[in-house]
Amino acid sequence: MKIMVQKYGGTSVAGLERMKKVLSRVSKGVEEGFKVVVVLSAMSGETNKLIGLAKEFSSEPDSEEMDALVATGENVSVALFSILAKDNGIKAKSLQGWQVPILTTDAYKKARIVSIDAQKMRAMLEDIDVLVVAGFQGVDCHGRVTTLGRGGSDTTGVALAAALKADVCEIYTDVDGVFTTDPRVCSAARKLDVVSYDEMLELASSGSKVLQIRSVEFAKKYNVPVRVRSTFTDDPGTLVTQEDAMMEDLVISGIAFDRDQCRITVAKVKDKPGVAAAIFGAIAKQRILVDMIIQNTSSDGYTDMTFTISRADLDQTMAILEGVCKEIGAEGVQHDLNVAKVSVVGVGMRNHSGVASTMFQALQEENINIKLIATSEIKITCLIDEKYIELAVRALHTAFGLDKKAVQAC
Amino acid sequence: MKIMVQKYGGTSVAGLERMKKVLSRVSKGVEEGFKVVVVLSAMSGETNKLIGLAKEFSSEPDSEEMDALVATGENVSVALFSILAKDNGIKAKSLQGWQVPILTTDAYKKARIVSIDAQKMRAMLEDIDVLVVAGFQGVDCHGRVTTLGRGGSDTTGVALAAALKADVCEIYTDVDGVFTTDPRVCSAARKLDVVSYDEMLELASSGSKVLQIRSVEFAKKYNVPVRVRSTFTDDPGTLVTQEDAMMEDLVISGIAFDRDQCRITVAKVKDKPGVAAAIFGAIAKQRILVDMIIQNTSSDGYTDMTFTISRADLDQTMAILEGVCKEIGAEGVQHDLNVAKVSVVGVGMRNHSGVASTMFQALQEENINIKLIATSEIKITCLIDEKYIELAVRALHTAFGLDKKAVQAC
Numbered sequence: 001m002k003i004m005v006q007k008y009g010g011t012s013v014a015g016l017e018r019m020k021k022v023l024s025r026v027s028k029g030v031e032e033g034f035k036v037v038v039v040l041s042a043m044s045g046e047t048n049k050l051i052g053l054a055k056e057f058s059s060e061p062d063s064e065e066m067d068a069l070v071a072t073g074e075n076v077s078v079a080l081f082s083i084l085a086k087d088n089g090i091k092a093k094s095l096q097g098w099q100v101p102i103l104t105t106d107a108y109k110k111a112r113i114v115s116i117d118a119q120k121m122r123a124m125l126e127d128i129d130v131l132v133v134a135g136f137q138g139v140d141c142h143g144r145v146t147t148l149g150r151g152g153s154d155t156t157g158v159a160l161a162a163a164l165k166a167d168v169c170e171i172y173t174d175v176d177g178v179f180t181t182d183p184r185v186c187s188a189a190r191k192l193d194v195v196s197y198d199e200m201l202e203l204a205s206s207g208s209k210v211l212q213i214r215s216v217e218f219a220k221k222y223n224v225p226v227r228v229r230s231t232f233t234d235d236p237g238t239l240v241t242q243e244d245a246m247m248e249d250l251v252i253s254g255i256a257f258d259r260d261q262c263r264i265t266v267a268k269v270k271d272k273p274g275v276a277a278a279i280f281g282a283i284a285k286q287r288i289l290v291d292m293i294i295q296n297t298s299s300d301g302y303t304d305m306t307f308t309i310s311r312a313d314l315d316q317t318m319a320i321l322e323g324v325c326k327e328i329g330a331e332g333v334q335h336d337l338n339v340a341k342v343s344v345v346g347v348g349m350r351n352h353s354g355v356a357s358t359m360f361q362a363l364q365e366e367n368i369n370i371k372l373i374a375t376s377e378i379k380i381t382c383l384i385d386e387k388y389i390e391l392a393v394r395a396l397h398t399a400f401g402l403d404k405k406a407v408q409a410c
Numbered sequence: 411m412k413i414m415v416q417k418y419g420g421t422s423v424a425g426l427e428r429m430k431k432v433l434s435r436v437s438k439g440v441e442e443g444f445k446v447v448v449v450l451s452a453m454s455g456e457t458n459k460l461i462g463l464a465k466e467f468s469s470e471p472d473s474e475e476m477d478a479l480v481a482t483g484e485n486v487s488v489a490l491f492s493i494l495a496k497d498n499g500i501k502a503k504s505l506q507g508w509q510v511p512i513l514t515t516d517a518y519k520k521a522r523i524v525s526i527d528a529q530k531m532r533a534m535l536e537d538i539d540v541l542v543v544a545g546f547q548g549v550d551c552h553g554r555v556t557t558l559g560r561g562g563s564d565t566t567g568v569a570l571a572a573a574l575k576a577d578v579c580e581i582y583t584d585v586d587g588v589f590t591t592d593p594r595v596c597s598a599a600r601k602l603d604v605v606s607y608d609e610m611l612e613l614a615s616s617g618s619k620v621l622q623i624r625s626v627e628f629a630k631k632y633n634v635p636v637r638v639r640s641t642f643t644d645d646p647g648t649l650v651t652q653e654d655a656m657m658e659d660l661v662i663s664g665i666a667f668d669r670d671q672c673r674i675t676v677a678k679v680k681d682k683p684g685v686a687a688a689i690f691g692a693i694a695k696q697r698i699l700v701d702m703i704i705q706n707t708s709s710d711g712y713t714d715m716t717f718t719i720s721r722a723d724l725d726q727t728m729a730i731l732e733g734v735c736k737e738i739g740a741e742g743v744q745h746d747l748n749v750a751k752v753s754v755v756g757v758g759m760r761n762h763s764g765v766a767s768t769m770f771q772a773l774q775e776e777n778i779n780i781k782l783i784a785t786s787e788i789k790i791t792c793l794i795d796e797k798y799i800e801l802a803v804r805a806l807h808t809a810f811g812l813d814k815k816a817v818q819a820c
Contacts, residue, residue: 016466050486056426057490058497065496068504069489072482076460079479080467086475087468094478098508099553143509 001125004034004168007135007157010044011174012231013077019084021231025172026130030090035125037164039135039157040081042073063108067137068145071097074134074153082132092130095121097137097145102156104138104146111138111146113155113218116163133160151212158215162222169224171211172231177238178203178210180402181255186394188403191235192253196243199253202345202379216240243347251348251355252400255393259340259386261291262314263371266305266321268331271298275328279305282324288313292341292374292381306372308383311337339371340389343381344396356380362399366391411535414444414578417545417567420454421584422641423487429494431641435582436540437500445535447574449545449567450491452483473518477547478555481507484544484563492542502540505531507547507555512566514548514556521548521556523565523628526573543570561622568625572632579634581621582641587648588613588620590812591665596804598813601645602663606653609663612755612789626650653757661758661765662810665803669750669796671701672724673781676715676731678741681708685738689715692734698723702751702784702793716782718793721747749781750799753791754806766790772809776801 006029008022022038029036050070054061061069078094085092097104100121104111124131135153138146148155154171161169176191178200183189195203197220204213210228219226219240229237269275276295283290293307309317314335321333349355359380363370368391372383384392397403416439418432432448439446460480464471471479488504495502507514510531514521534541545563548556558565564581571579586601588610593599605613607630614623620638629636629650639647679685686705693700703717719727724745731743759765769790773780778801782793794802807813 019467053486054490054493057429057494060497061493062496065489065492065504068506069486069493072485072489075482075485076463076479079475079482080463082475083464083471083479084467086472087470094475096478096555145506 001122002034003037003125003164003166004029004170005037005039005157005161005164005166006170006172007039007153008041008172008231009153009174010041010046012172013040013042013081014044016084018231019081022081022172023084023088023090025231026085027088027090030129034168035128036130037121037125037160037166038081038130038132039153039160040074040077040132041135041153042070042077046073046076064144067108067111067147071134071137071145071147074136078132078134085130085132090130091128092132093124093128094132094134096134098139098143100133102138102159104140104148106140106142106144106146108144108146110149111140112214113138113148113159116159118163118165121160121164148214151215154212154215155218158218158222158224158226161224161226162218166224168227169219170227170229170237171215172229173210174230174232175210176230176233176235177228178240178254180253181393181397182257185257185390186255186397188394188397190402190404192238193236194239194241195253196347197240198243198378199345199347200240202343202376203254203256211240251352252344252346252402253348254345255342255396255400255402256345257340257342257389257393259389260310260312261308261339261341261383262311263306263308263336263339263383264317264321265334265336266325266330266332267334268302269305269328271301271303276305278328279321279324280307282320283309283317286316286320288317288320292372292383294372294374308339308341308372336371338386339383340386341381341383342389342392342396343379344400345379347378349378349380358399359396362395363392366395368392368395411532412444413447413535413574413576414439414580415447415449415567415571415574415576416580416582417449417563418451418582418641419563419584420451420456422582423450423452423491424454426494428641429491432491432582433494433498433500435641436495437498440500440539444578445538446540447531447535447570447576448491448540448542449563449570450484450487450542451545451563452480452487456483456486474554477518477521477557481544481547481555481557484546488542488544495540495542500540501538502542503534503538504542504544506544508549508553510543512548512569514550514558516550516552516554516556518554518556520559521550522624523548523558523569526569528573528575531570531574558624561625564622564625565628568628568632568634568636571634571636572628576634578637579629580637580639580647581625582639583620584640584642585620586640586643586645587638588650588664590663591803591807592667595667595800596665596807598804598807600812600814602648603646604649604651605663606757607650608653608788609755609757610650612753612786613664613666621650661762662754662756662812663758664755665752665806665810665812666755667750667752667799667803669799670720670722671718671749671751671793672721673716673718673746673749673793674727674731675744675746676735676740676742677744678712679715679738681711681713686715688738689731689734690717692730693719693727696726696730698727698730702782702791704782704784718749718751718782746781748796749793750796751791751793752799752802752806753789754810755789756810757788759788759790768809769806772805773802776805778802778805
């Protein structure tokens with residue numbers, strides 16, 4: 001049995017005409033001899049409408065009931081699409097999360113998939129050509145409806161492909177694939193034919209929104225090659241796959257950036273054990289995500305502790321640090337909202353020296369000052385003044401040979 | 411454990427303000443020491459909206475998928491109400507049909523309830539004060555979502571009360587209870603305090619829309635006293651219960667009428683075995699419901715066969731009869747659209763003679779000609795010219811002593 005998983009987002013199922021486009025792609029798969037598992041999101045706008053409705057009923061709607069509420073959006077999509085498919089003579093059937101079942105944890109609003117009954121689905125596929133599965137949702141051990149968090153339909157698609165050992169997993173969206181950087185900022189940006197799981201993870205966590213991070217983690221863990229492509233064009237898209245399967249050998253595969261950064265510096269803290277734990281323990285307790293963390297070398301027994309957070313968390317973080325500062329005897333806390341981060345990402349930097357210096361030089365040539373530096377195995381990130389962010393992206397895109405028609409690395 | 415079942419229709423849950431009214435009633439039940447099982451319909455208009463959407467996708471939407479689609483309407487209601495209840499500090503939980511579970515047949519769009527897991531619900535009620543159950547829906551043995559047909563939420567309410575052996579079963583609607591006749595036609599109509607199951611069945615099948623027929627059958631079968639009352643007033647409503655529990659001893663408890671009637675006469679058919687079977691067998695095959703059936707005494711070996719159907723079925727019925735007429739050698743078929751039926755209903759007529767003659771005399775005094783007569787144990791129905799229907803209802807209402815302030819039977 002040849003199985004193909006296709007996931008379509010909210011804009012791809014918004015209304016009859018768009019669903020017809022989806023149906024023609026699904027039909028093509030069936031004609032080619034595949035059993036097709038279609039994962040659908042709610043029609044665009046529907047989930048926000050339901051959340052808005054709930055907010056009228058309570059300023060803090062109960063999470064468990066919230067999941068039961070918003071999951072109805074996907075249920076409408078799968079029933080309507082199945083009606084359309086059957087009307088066109090295709091053997092189809094809709095499946096809500098509990099009907100698969102997709103068993104998840106009971107962490108409502110951000111549940112994680114525990115298991116999927118692939119055997120039952122394969123048995124259904126003996127008689128049925130197209131199973132239409134509601135994305136973003138599952139059921140927990142108490143028999144309650146859960147949701148996987150925003151963008152969770154990507155994860156549903158990849159998890160189903162993994163469980164079913166599908167031959168093909170395609171994530172359809174409204175862009176042509178994964179780009180070297182955001183084309184709205186850098187007109188020379190070009191689509192990548194192939195990208196590795198690790199690069200995709202770094203790109204996703206650095207601002208690229210084309211795939212949800214957890215779906216990439218899932219794909220990597222179960223080694224599911226994922227093709228990201230557009231519902232609205234015939235472009236083959238980008239294949240997200242294992243490193244060794246990659247055809248291209250670019251050192252750097254993309255430039256990511258993120259404006260939602262705020263730099264915090266806790267000044268003149270004693271350089272002794274327990275200080276970092278006191279600061280970041282207090283912040284983590286409030287579930288605030290800290291991004292970059294830098295501690296400079298100590299001089300005269302004191303050091304500065306600098307880190308970045310999302311701008312929305314600034315007020316809460318400052319309130320927490322006020323208390324912590326007294327406790328650890330720090331001099332004070334400064335913050336800077338006019339910053340943004342830019343990253344170069346590529347598995348090739350593992351084997352190539354000089355990536356960091358190329359990056360720093362490119363920024364220096366544009367007179368852009370670097371405020372913080374952080375590195376991982378396949379990524380180098382610089383925090384800079386926000387006003388330079390577009391300039392930095394374009395300069396780095398050119399410096400690393402990513403511009404259109406220039407496929408050679410530096 | 412004292413259990414109260416309360417069912418609310420679509421107008422009672424349309425929006426936050428109305429749901430708050432529902433919540434205050436539910437809270438009162440909790441304060442009085444009841445565990446409350448609340449059955450909700452979809453917000454008014456939502457089911458029709460979903461059906462309209464499906465009709466865009468297919469002229470004949472698949473029934474199985476249709477049920478999955480429209481059931482989302484009730485799921486939105488129960489999640490929102492639970493959010494509101496929890497926000498007000500009440501221990502509440504929503505339950506969709508499959509979560510109860512309410513097991514039904516797999517006759518999609520008109521499924522019948524097979525069983526309800528009352529033990530599981532009672533166990534939940536140990537911790538939870540208010541269970542909010544989606545009306546109108548269930549799950550079949552294949553794990554598919556089913557619906558019980560229009561008005562099915564009444565049946566859900568009564569069935570839950572029966573399964574849970576509830577102490578109280580209240581059906582909330584937008585009228586004050588069951589009336590002696592439609593107050594829009596007869597201003598002297600008055601609300602009944604008590605009505606028997608059988609009378610309610612006859613009233614429901616003769617045009618009164620206050621309770622769905624199947625819910626009354628269910629109540630009768632399991633002897634569940636049902637109180638029909640308004641969400642919007644404090645009127646105690648009407649108790650639908652066993653005959654022997656009734657306090658009032660009216661001969662006639664109500665005048666029902668139905669304009670949606672069309673009279674068909676198959677003229678001059680041979681009076682021999684098999685003729686009725688040929689006619690009504692052919693009609694039943696097309697799932698057309700026949701209401702009154704009259705066959706006059708035969709003269710010279712021929713008879714006329716007369717019956718009534720819903721006006722919407724006229725064209726299809728005439729097409730069927732064209733073929734049947736040739737087969738059985740009938741002279742021809744006539745039809746009459748300008749008819750309506752009026753019925754007097756009451757268990758008292760079992761022990762009182764003269765009800766039929768009182769009815770015929772009252773109609774005669776208004777010069778209303780009777781076209782057909784049909785009787786059951788507790789109902790007499792006359793087919794008359796449609797233009798006289800309001801006049802007939804008012805005349806009979808007075809003749810049988812049903813007018814306001816006149817509580818004595820004729």
